[in-house]
Amino acid sequence: MSDIKSLIYVPVLHTQKEAGEILLSLKGDDAARPADTSLAEQEKSIKEMWDGIYKKIQVMNISYPLIRIYQDALPVCGREKEIVEKLAQKVSRNHQLILELLKKGAKLEGTEDPDLLIKEYDNLSQLISKASVSIQSYKDSLNEYKDKAVKLMKQRDAFIAERIKSTLKEDETPLVFMGVRHELEKLLQRSFVINYIIYRLPFKKVRDIYNV
């Protein structure tokens, strides 16, 4: 009988800043509407979310050297740690927490297909360029963007699932930080027992196109 490994899954929300400040320019549609609160308030809520997650990880009594971290939007590129360090310097609590886990001995793994991430960026850039033409043009493009994003997300999730399965070493446990809109768990639940870490998800405070 084969042992089913456990996987720690942390569904997260991104701030607009983390998702790219360009999102701030999106207006005219409910799904893309800037959050009800200021950026400072968003960041405060998201910081609380990460602090809560970190506390929950700390009480799990896990062996950090046996943890391999997989992070939403972190490309497989050979410069993964450098990217995390840069984002941590830009006050991303998400990436600061990863650095803290790395200091304790956890490993970091490139997670996403860079080509698919570039496609996502291109799709978003196209959408934003429409926003400057007219609200109607933007709304039409938003639906098109959403369709593309859903299809692309499926491809991204398939890549991530395979990446986890192919890079995980024996005795290691994957720790996966993934935006709430990913459906990665559907591809992993047959291979892993998934344990969730959830503290709080302040949806209304950080409403944006990536999260809702």
Added chain:
Amino acid sequence: MKDKILVIDDEKDICELFKKILGLEGYTVLTAQNGYDGIKINEKSNPDIIILDLKMPKMNGIETLRRIRKKDADVIVIILTGYGDAGTIRNAADLNVYEYMAKPFNNTTIIKIIKEAVASMGEKDE
């Protein structure tokens, strides 16, 4: 009179705790221990905020919220649950929840979230 809050949770102790802590803050607290009663109380009493558990017998929290949303698109809903997976979180997000919070919870944090939610209602009214 401060705002009206409906707590839908099958754990009687949780309902009582909210009555106590939110009552001290001056809120009117209504409680229901299952989804059916929660839907009825929501329609009859029109609360400002609903605190909703997910894992309940007879009707789970997502189905309860789905039915509430058919008639009430705007009421602020805070999910408070000891149970959660990625699919449930997406379902809750699709049903326009204000916040998704895990049990066990800190009283100070939940009161802060409720106050923020109340304040956001004020901003919409202005």
